[in-house]
Amino acid sequence: KQEVTQIPAALSVPEGENLVLNCSFTDSAIYNLQWFRQDPGKGLTSLLLIQSSQREQTSGRLNASLDKSSGRSTLYIAASQPGDSATYLCAVRPSNYGQNFVFGPGTRLSVLP
Amino acid sequence: GAGVSQTPSNKVTEKGKYVELRCDPISGHTALYWYRQSLGQGPEFLIYFQGTGAADDSGLPNDRFFAVRPEGSVSTLKIQRTERGDSAVYLCASSTEGNSPLHFGNGTRLTVT
Numbered sequence: 001k002q003e004v005t006q007i008p009a010a011l012s013v014p015e016g017e018n019l020v021l022n023c024s025f026t027d028s029a030i031y032n033l034q035w036f037r038q039d040p041g042k043g044l045t046s047l048l049l050i051q052s053s054q055r056e057q058t059s060g061r062l063n064a065s066l067d068k069s070s071g072r073s074t075l076y077i078a079a080s081q082p083g084d085s086a087t088y089l090c091a092v093r094p095s096n097y098g099q100n101f102v103f104g105p106g107t108r109l110s111v112l113p
Numbered sequence: 114g115a116g117v118s119q120t121p122s123n124k125v126t127e128k129g130k131y132v133e134l135r136c137d138p139i140s141g142h143t144a145l146y147w148y149r150q151s152l153g154q155g156p157e158f159l160i161y162f163q164g165t166g167a168a169d170d171s172g173l174p175n176d177r178f179f180a181v182r183p184e185g186s187v188s189t190l191k192i193q194r195t196e197r198g199d200s201a202v203y204l205c206a207s208s209t210e211g212n213s214p215l216h217f218g219n220g221t222r223l224t225v226t
Contacts, residue, residue: 043220100161100172
């Protein structure tokens with residue numbers, strides 16, 4: 001059974017810092033991995049989707065990498081801003097367990113002005 | 114264009130009552146997912162529809178939970194004889210086929226008193 005973990009559970013940084021969020025998954029046989037952002041009381045907003053054949057994806061100040069063999073993905077946020085404060089979740093689409101995504105518990109990020 | 118719409122945004126019901134939660138996906142999205150999210154946790158898969166049929170309902174916790182998508186668009190999640198443990202945010206997501214991103218609604222916060 002696929003399991004997804006995220007470390008740290010919470011992170012607080014001063015504005016302007018670059019930071020890395022980590023996601024680990026137990027089964028390397030995946031179709032893709034997606035990073036989401038969730039603001040309090042809201043649904044999830046898709047940030048980046050990495051296919052199993054890709055090693056990274058970039059969008060603006062965000063860069064996500066994927067290392068399938070080690071079961072890891074990282075989300076790099078450059079020049080963090082207070083508006084980046086939110087919970088960041090990763091989710092993997094397993095190859096052998098149907099079509100659903102398996103989510104990690106998220107990392108709660110606070111960017112202090 | 115319009116995103117995924119979920120109604121109601123909040124629902125308070127008494128233990129033992131029946132509730133229906135509605136999801137209106139993005140037009141043209143054939144895949145529809147229901148997830149349940151408890152405080153501080155990542156979303157937990159409930160059911161996945163491809164068109165009108167439930168392709169994977171392995172996440173439904175018991176037979177009190179049922180979901181339909183009769184015309185391949187709007188979906189309704191139905192919970193019978195609600196229990197306090199059913200209290201959570203119920204999230205709906207849709208996507209096109211294949212390796213495409215999930216798009217989430219803002220969820221329905223269900224509180225069973």
